[in-house]
Amino acid sequence: MSVVDQKTPETAGNTxxxxxxxxxxxxxxIYPREVHGLFARLRVLGVLSLLGIYYITPWLRxxxxxxLLLDLPARKFHIFFITLWPxxxxxxxxxxxxxxxxxxFVTAIAGRIWCGYACPQTVWTEAxxxxxxxxxxxxxxxxxxxxxxxxxxxxRIKATKQFLWLAFAGWTGFTFVGYFTPIMxxxxxxxxxxxxxxxxxxxxxxxxxxxxxxxxxxxxxxxxMCPYAxxxxxxxxxxxxxxxxxxxxxxxxxxxxxxxxPKALGLGDCIDCTLCVQVCPTGIDIRNGLQYxxxxxxxxxDACDDxxxxxxxxxxxxxxxxxxxxxxxxxxxxxxxIVIYGAIMxxxxxxxxxSFSQRVSLxxxxxxxxxxxxxxxxxxxxENVYTLKILNMDNKAHRYSLRVxxxxxLELRMDLPEIRVESGGVLELPVRLQVEEDELDxxxxxxxxxxxxxxxxxxxxxxxxxxxxxx
Amino acid sequence: xxxxxxxxxKCIAVLWxxxxxxxxxxxxxxxxxxxxxxxxxxxxxxxxxxxxxxIGFLFFWLISTISGIGTLYFAITNCMRQDPGNRGR
Numbered sequence: 001m002s003v004v005d006q007k008t009p010e011t012a013g014n015t016x017x018x019x020x021x022x023x024x025x026x027x028x029x030i031y032p033r034e035v036h037g038l039f040a041r042l043r044v045l046g047v048l049s050l051l052g053i054y055y056i057t058p059w060l061r062x063x064x065x066x067x068l069l070l071d072l073p074a075r076k077f078h079i080f081f082i083t084l085w086p087x088x089x090x091x092x093x094x095x096x097x098x099x100x101x102x103x104x105f106v107t108a109i110a111g112r113i114w115c116g117y118a119c120p121q122t123v124w125t126e127a128x129x130x131x132x133x134x135x136x137x138x139x140x141x142x143x144x145x146x147x148x149x150x151x152x153x154x155x156r157i158k159a160t161k162q163f164l165w166l167a168f169a170g171w172t173g174f175t176f177v178g179y180f181t182p183i184m185x186x187x188x189x190x191x192x193x194x195x196x197x198x199x200x201x202x203x204x205x206x207x208x209x210x211x212x213x214x215x216x217x218x219x220x221x222x223x224x225m226c227p228y229a230x231x232x233x234x235x236x237x238x239x240x241x242x243x244x245x246x247x248x249x250x251x252x253x254x255x256x257x258x259x260x261x262p263k264a265l266g267l268g269d270c271i272d273c274t275l276c277v278q279v280c281p282t283g284i285d286i287r288n289g290l291q292y293x294x295x296x297x298x299x300x301x302d303a304c305d306d307x308x309x310x311x312x313x314x315x316x317x318x319x320x321x322x323x324x325x326x327x328x329x330x331x332x333x334x335x336x337x338i339v340i341y342g343a344i345m346x347x348x349x350x351x352x353x354x355s356f357s358q359r360v361s362l363x364x365x366x367x368x369x370x371x372x373x374x375x376x377x378x379x380x381x382x383e384n385v386y387t388l389k390i391l392n393m394d395n396k397a398h399r400y401s402l403r404v405x406x407x408x409x410l411e412l413r414m415d416l417p418e419i420r421v422e423s424g425g426v427l428e429l430p431v432r433l434q435v436e437e438d439e440l441d442x443x444x445x446x447x448x449x450x451x452x453x454x455x456x457x458x459x460x461x462x463x464x465x466x467x468x469x470x471x
Numbered sequence: 472x473x474x475x476x477x478x479x480x481k482c483i484a485v486l487w488x489x490x491x492x493x494x495x496x497x498x499x500x501x502x503x504x505x506x507x508x509x510x511x512x513x514x515x516x517x518x519x520x521x522x523x524x525x526i527g528f529l530f531f532w533l534i535s536t537i538s539g540i541g542t543l544y545f546a547i548t549n550c551m552r553q554d555p556g557n558r559g560r
Contacts, residue, residue, distance in 0.1 A: 073520045075505060089502035181521070198521045224480060225487050 029146070030219060030283040032129065033139040033275070037302025046117040047126045055171075058178040063395075065182075072180045076424060083424065085393050087363065094352045101345040103228070107235040108337050111242050115229070116297035121221050124172070124214035125281070128165060135161040139278065165215050166207075173207030219282040222295055229292065235341075238323040239331045243296050245276075245287045245318045246326070253287075258311055269313050276300035276318060286318055362398075363391030364451050364461035373468045381411070381434040382469045388429040390451065392421035398453040402431070406447035407467060408439050419451075433467060440469040485543055489535035496531040497524065 060067035062080050069078040077084040077092075084091065103114060115122060136142045136157055148154055177199055178186050189195050195203070213221055222229050236242075250270030256262060262269065270287070277285045279299040284291050286300045304318040322331040369385035377383050392398055400419040404412050411434040421427045433447065447467045453459035476484075506523035510516075518526070 072524055075520070086502040086505070089498070092498075196519070196521070198519070198525045201525065225483055227491075 028283075030281065031139045031142050032281045032283075032299070033278040033303075034133060035279045035299045035302045037305060039298040040302050043117050043122075043126065043297065047123045050118060050120075050123050051127060055175055058175060058183040066184070068179065069182060070180050071182075081395065083361075083393060083395060085363075085391070088359070091352070091356060091359075094348065094355075098345065098348055098352060101341065101348060104235050105338070105341040105345050107232055108237070108240060108341055109333065111236070111240050112229075112232060112294070112296035113241070115222065115232075115295035119295075121213060121218075121226070122295065122297070124210055125218050127168065128214040128218075129281075131164050131168065132161060135164065165211055169207040169211035169215075170203070172210045173203040173205070176206040177202050219293070219295075222282065223293055229295075233292070235337075237335070237337055238329075239333070239335055241296075241320055241322060242290055243286065243294060243298050243301060243318065244290060244321050244326060245270075246316070246321075247287070250287065250317050269308070269311075269317050271307065271311060273307055275303040275307060279303045360459060360461060361392070361394035362400075362451065362453065362459050362461045363389070363393060364449065364463045365389040365391075366449050366463045366465040368465055374470070377434060380437070382437050382440065383432050383434045384467050385430065385432050386449075386465060388427075388431055388449065388451075390419065390421050390427040390429060392423060392425050392427075394459065395423050397422045397425075398455060398459065400451050400453055403450045403452075404433060404447055405450070406464075407435050407445055410435050410439075410447065410467075435467070435469075437469065440467075440471055442469075443471050444468050481543060485536055485539035489532055489539045492535045493528055493531035496535070497528040500531075501527060 057068050058066065062078075065078065067078070067080050071078060075086055077088075106113060132142070136145055145154060145157065174186070174190065175183075180202075181199060186195070186199065189199075217225075249268060251268045252266065253270035253272040254265070254267045255272055256265055256267060274285075276287065277283075277300075279302070280286070281297060281299065282293040282295060284293045286294065298320065301318050301320065305315040308315045308317055324331045365388070367387045367389065369387065372385070375383045375385075388402075390400065398421060400421070402412065402414075402419060404410050412431060413434060414429060414431040416429065419427065419429065445467045446464055449463050449465065451461050451463075501524055506518075506520050506527075509523070516523070
């Protein structure tokens, strides 16, 4: 079942071709009217907290270094007390899967709540709209200004807006790069105009993307570019929360005096003030039924409730509801879809938590010396040479003890008095294994290297290699 | 309908999905290979890791864009063949 298919009588007349034409028509600029009310306050709360998290996080410190640093140049991700390495990429992939499943789960229950309150596209568009309103004035003034021919005043206002937009976008781009290279040094180098070519490229790239998406593309991103907007209807059912107009109550719509009795005039509760259309950031008329453009921001609910209050009518002509409730049936929160999405989500979360807790912050690789198969020492022992690569992925330095097994009386020789690796360091350690020729049964025998941290037996790694001899 | 799609939307339809795909490709490729271990055409490059990542990303984007253009071209020409009367731009 798709949202676009749920037509009320008003939209049922639209042929597919009309819908398709409107999809490809050149988009006219939408001037959403400012709205006040419960949901508008919730969205401002969402926008401010998310923007706050985005702009502040890279400046947080933990143990004397940046708390969240996806250090691409050093191939290490620092997330507070955890350090992730390229071999931990699987955890990142698992996190993305969990995020996706959570989105499915939330969508099935609460509809496109993500779109209306938390999507970066919404968040930055709100911020850009706020700047636009501060500079150009409300919807009416903006439309009037745009209709005017260019004048010194218009140029001044437009230039101010563009400057503020660009400055905000620039700061956004700088912050973005600050997640990938240490932001303190990045800031210092920015002030000294000494950014590297690629840092400069990414600051400009991300700033430009922010400026374009939030300043100009806006609702078109949701309509034409967003994959989620296209497939979210697959998660919908008749119990999913949607924003909807109640036609039974509102129709027939028409203007009237506040004192007039709508029943006597044969009118419904909708006074046809079109405020719900004016506040809509995607420029649709919610009274035409559920439409794929609707991002469930509920600006129309706030606007309409306000009007209903002024008219002395009951609120909720446009409201959050479900298809079942609208048709007088019971709505259920717990239903097979929710249980299945929830079970998969929790299952993967548990698997992730378990596997992450089992993660060992120690890497061991054993590379046989390829130049010679084996060598006979002066004391008639058979010797193989290996290079061990020891990677300490923990947050502190460790001393390790190394053992080998697999052949009786196998001797381990190395030049270092002890194995010590700094946090985040890699040690290349050449070692020699020696054994009496009599102990070897075959040309090639498997040997096992076992590395254990001296201060923490849980930090251990085992790796196998071949020992070659003359037999 | 294919002829009525504005050019800007065609560009978005090609550039945007290929952008997303190249992010994934870059992540997968460079988590498996350290740029410092790579010797393209047997040469040691003097570009920083950030530079290699960026070039890698742009390269993946280029490749997937070319593929996207191909898909769009075949889809549109196929539409035109099925509806020969409707020839536009």
